[in-house]
Amino acid sequence: MMKDLAFTINGNAVMVRIDPHTLLLDVLRETLDLTGTKRGCGEGECGACTVVVDGEAVNSCIYPAWKVEGCNVLTVEGLGSREEVHPLQESFLEKGAVQCGFCTPGMLMSAYALLQKTREPDEKVIKKALAGNLCRCTGYKKIIExxxxxxGKQNKL
Ligand code: FES
Ligand code: FES
Structure with a gap:
């Protein structure tokens, strides 16, 4: 039986009809056409599908959509825009942390969740926060940088 699901996505209230077994990634990509969130492994192993639900980074490919009822969901589309680039997006570009870019939306969202909680994360803390996000291209050094x-930029705001 289909169910109504109401939540906030990137600051906008939405209501969608879902099958109770639907996964959050499918609602985002297929129903809402938010294709910035990527499907990698589809098994909770690579982090390409990471979005932020009420401040926590989650793997949307294994996250039941019904769990976001009444929640605030943030995807890479809500992080920044071309006109107003988020400091994380700016730093990823400036530091050369984006190569093929497939892992980037997920990396950004995990990093965003971290920076919401920790103002000055050291390398160890950053590595831990990004441990579930795999990158085939960069070797992680530039991402951590x-x-x-x-x-640093956020702390100056
Ligand atoms: S696609 Fe979700 S963890 Fe890989
Ligand atoms: S930049 Fe290609 S997978 Fe990370």
Whole structure:
């Protein structure tokens, strides 16, 4: 039986009809056409599908959609725009932390959740926060640098 699901996505209230077994990633990509969130492994292993639900980074490919009822969901589309780039996006570009870019939306969302909780994360803390996000291209060094750099920028705001 289909169910109504109401939640906030990137600051906008939405209501969608879902099958109770639907996963959050499918609602985002298929129903809401928010394709910035990527499907990698589909098994909770790579982090490409990471979004932020009420401040926590989650793997949307294994996250039941019904769990976001009444929640605030943030995807990469809500992080920044071309006109107003988020400090994390800016630092990722400046530090060369984006190569093929497939892991980037997920990395950004995990990093965002971290920076909401920790103002000055050291390398160890950043590595731990990004441990579930796999990147085939960068070797992680530049990604970690970018997150540190963005934390510095945010602290100056
Ligand atoms: S696609 Fe969700 S963890 Fe890989
Ligand atoms: S930049 Fe290609 S997978 Fe990370």
């Amino acid at each position: 970018a997150v540190k750099d963005a934390a």
